[in-house]
Amino acid sequence: xxxxxxxxxxxxxxxxxxxxxxxxxxxxxxxxxxxxxxxxxxxxxxxxxxxxxxxxxxxxxxxxxxxxxxxxxxxxxxxxxxxxxxxxxxxxxxxxxxxxxxxxxxxxxxxxxxxxxxxxxxxxxxxxxxxxxxxxxxxxxxxxxxxxxxxxxxxxxxxxxxxxxxxxxxxxxxxxxxxxxxxxxxxxxxxxxxxxxxxxxxxxxxxxxxxxxxxxxxxxxxxxxxxxxxxxxxxxxxxxxxxxxxxxxxxxxxxxxxxxxxxxxxxxxxxxxxxxxxxxxxxxxxxxxxxxxxxxxxxxxxxxxxxxxxxxxxxxxxxxxxxxxxxxxxxxxxx
Ligand code: EPU
Numbered sequence: 001x002x003x004x005x006x007x008x009x010x011x012x013x014x015x016x017x018x019x020x021x022x023x024x025x026x027x028x029x030x031x032x033x034x035x036x037x038x039x040x041x042x043x044x045x046x047x048x049x050x051x052x053x054x055x056x057x058x059x060x061x062x063x064x065x066x067x068x069x070x071x072x073x074x075x076x077x078x079x080x081x082x083x084x085x086x087x088x089x090x091x092x093x094x095x096x097x098x099x100x101x102x103x104x105x106x107x108x109x110x111x112x113x114x115x116x117x118x119x120x121x122x123x124x125x126x127x128x129x130x131x132x133x134x135x136x137x138x139x140x141x142x143x144x145x146x147x148x149x150x151x152x153x154x155x156x157x158x159x160x161x162x163x164x165x166x167x168x169x170x171x172x173x174x175x176x177x178x179x180x181x182x183x184x185x186x187x188x189x190x191x192x193x194x195x196x197x198x199x200x201x202x203x204x205x206x207x208x209x210x211x212x213x214x215x216x217x218x219x220x221x222x223x224x225x226x227x228x229x230x231x232x233x234x235x236x237x238x239x240x241x242x243x244x245x246x247x248x249x250x251x252x253x254x255x256x257x258x259x260x261x262x263x264x265x266x267x268x269x270x271x272x273x274x275x276x277x278x279x280x281x282x283x284x285x286x287x288x289x290x291x292x293x294x295x296x297x298x299x300x301x302x303x304x305x306x307x308x309x310x311x312x313x314x315x316x317x318x319x320x321x322x323x324x325x326x327x328x329x330x331x332x333x334x335x
Contacts, residue, residue: 013233014055019058022062029176032174036064044064045062046065048087049090052118053335054306066088081182082181083182084178085178087115099210105186106134108128108192109125122162122163123158130160131180138156148176151164160241161331189212198215198219222293225293225297230299232291235296235297236297236331237296240269242326250326257274271295272295272296286304
């Protein structure tokens, strides 16, 4: 059913109130096909969990809310299991399903807000794991011809918070389902320092996937605001990657700069550190601002406008550029 003039506030984790001229929640492919056919040549916006977007204005054309549900075990070979989840499932519900069944691989990605369909779109990642590490394939609806097409891991061209669906195929496909290859023989990944120390805090000596998941949940809850309480979109910016020589110069001037080696010639810098050091952490402007525990997260305390948050992000980017000469890039999609 297509509805007119719908407030999108409940459908985006920033909690921004903008109107959709037309809105359709689809629970099967026929409904999707039908809605799209009525809005040929008009702009389409697909919402999953609405956790990675900043809505700055009313949305024309058609807004589609992906409500395709279902999780199933499709194949099992030795210790390997292939789990297919429809794109409208909540990502964390899929993580919990995996943990309850003893399937390892995505426990480090616990509590990431958003839907399953959005996960490959931007190759979600946290605590040393990215979805591409366990990704098998996905099915996507080709908006132009209505066919369902399969994309393998390689075809998705995953990068750091990147995939082909954010680049050359942007706006051309709607992700319908995602298949992950998980394992019953779980080797946990606690390479990320914070997990090891949280497990210690929890008094766990023999950690399995359940304990790692709980450690990640604890860390996230202590650092990141819950979108149900304070509107936000997780990391607003990406961690920038810069050249080695620029890094050496910065390091000489700012010896504490938090960095991770990428390859011989590149270094990734913690954007949260840059923004924090530039004095933005905890800054509040009326009903929006920069979160007090994590400078990478911009927040809406209630009633803020997307435009204001966008302007705040511009100001932060300018200040980081002035101080460090680094161009920050937004992780969220600005609509
Ligand atoms: N830092 C500060 N001040 C801050 C925030 C961070 O000094 O306000 C420093 C921290 O002390 C730490 C470093 O920056 O030394 C990195 O911080 P953290 O470990 O919190 O991770 P991050 O780089 O800020 C990234 C991802 C997160 C992911 C975490 C954990 C990006 C853009 N963000 O954050 O992903 O959960 O690592 O793996 O890559 C997301 O994408 O929405 C997201 C939350």
